[in-house]
Amino acid sequence: MGEIKPIYLEEKLKEIEDSGRLDYRSKTLPTWCPGCGYFSIVEAVAASLCELNIPNENAVMVSGIGCSSRFPFFVNTYGMHTLHGRALPVATGVKTANDALTVVVMGGDGDGFAIGGGHVPHAARRNVDITYLLFDNGIYGLTKGQTSPLSAVGFRTPTSPYDNPDRPLNPLLMLLSHGASWVGQAYAGRPDHLHKMITQAMAHRGFSYLHILSPCVTFDKTHRTYQNLGMQVRDLPADHDPSDRLAAMREAMHDETPALGLYFSEERPTLGDALDGLVEKAGGELPGKVAAKPARKTARR
Numbered sequence: 001m002g003e004i005k006p007i008y009l010e011e012k013l014k015e016i017e018d019s020g021r022l023d024y025r026s027k028t029l030p031t032w033c034p035g036c037g038y039f040s041i042v043e044a045v046a047a048s049l050c051e052l053n054i055p056n057e058n059a060v061m062v063s064g065i066g067c068s069s070r071f072p073f074f075v076n077t078y079g080m081h082t083l084h085g086r087a088l089p090v091a092t093g094v095k096t097a098n099d100a101l102t103v104v105v106m107g108g109d110g111d112g113f114a115i116g117g118g119h120v121p122h123a124a125r126r127n128v129d130i131t132y133l134l135f136d137n138g139i140y141g142l143t144k145g146q147t148s149p150l151s152a153v154g155f156r157t158p159t160s161p162y163d164n165p166d167r168p169l170n171p172l173l174m175l176l177s178h179g180a181s182w183v184g185q186a187y188a189g190r191p192d193h194l195h196k197m198i199t200q201a202m203a204h205r206g207f208s209y210l211h212i213l214s215p216c217v218t219f220d221k222t223h224r225t226y227q228n229l230g231m232q233v234r235d236l237p238a239d240h241d242p243s244d245r246l247a248a249m250r251e252a253m254h255d256e257t258p259a260l261g262l263y264f265s266e267e268r269p270t271l272g273d274a275l276d277g278l279v280e281k282a283g284g285e286l287p288g289k290v291a292a293k294p295a296r297k298t299a300r301r
């Protein structure tokens with residue numbers, strides 16, 4: 001058995017300072033409730049931007065409306081806090097206008113699968129080269145705890161005082177069938193794994209969808225709690241083949257015991273590639289691509 005070492009606060013603070021990831025946090029501190037799962041997501045995104053050495057001015061965070069969608073305020077990058085459910089089309093425009101940018105979309109389960117649900121299939125099938133981080137707390141947090149399309153059956157909320165009778169959607173299965181070229185799942189209670197998954201999702205060329213399970217500690221005391229999720233989540237089987245879409249769909253069917261990890265990944269032309277091809281076919285000239293700023297010389301980790 002390996003040696004167990006205590007972690008001292010001073011050492012931890014020094015490690016965080018030396019890592020360089022604080023450069024990706026803004027001076028605005030998150031306004032989330034203490035204990036909200038979203039804190040580990042902002043930490044993980046900052047760590048991934050740092051690890052991938054993405055210049056702050058080359059990254060754009062685009063969100064909708066919700067507690068989760070406050071995210072762009074808390075990172076030191078460009079950001080757009082758009083309309084409820086409309087982050088994906090805005091992000092598609094940003095990426096299409098300037099392919100050199102790293103565009104990350106974030107939002108809640110209500111934002112993405114209720115009001116914004118119509119946009120998800122199209123971003124996936126067109127393989128827009130952006131990353132979509134879906135913060136799934138199974139509830140409308142910002143508006144004080146109503147059911148969302150991802151709420152569990154039997155969940156009692158202000159909009160379901162006699163228990164929620166509606167079967168939740170299965171977002172992983174949907175994204176796999178819509179044609180997303182990268183699909184994964186992580187849990188806010190496993191921050192190291194979450195960070196690895198976000199890094200992989202951002203590094204993928206094409207539409208990457210990361211489903212992040214995250215407790216709303218204020219409005220859900222019974223279902224998606226740290227205690228319940230801690231017992232439910234498992235890793236994808238070690239022999240899972242992420243190039244096999246059908247195998248990924250079979251795994252996604254086990255939504256009672258959600259598996260964490262990379263479900264599916266494939267390389268295929270992006271929307272940007274298709275548009276460039278279209279310009280060429282029409283005999284037009286491609287405008288000079290805006291050059292990406294060079295990555296920082298050394299990763300400060």
Ligand SMILES: Cc1ncc(C[n+]2csc(CCOP(=O)(O)OP(=O)(O)O)c2C)c(N)n1
Binds near residue numbers: 140
């Ligand atoms: C067009 C429109 N409809 C409704 C609302 C009210 N509203 C704001 S956030 C929200 C849902 C938030 O839930 P979710 O997207 O899951 O994010 P969370 O707060 O849980 O992170 C709703 C219904 C709104 N702001 N705009």
Ligand code: SF4
Binds near residue numbers: 035038067137142
């Ligand atoms: S209401 Fe829920 S989702 Fe919103 S910040 Fe508080 S704990 Fe997080």
Ligand SMILES: [Mg+2]
Binds near residue numbers: 110141
């Ligand atoms: Mg929510």
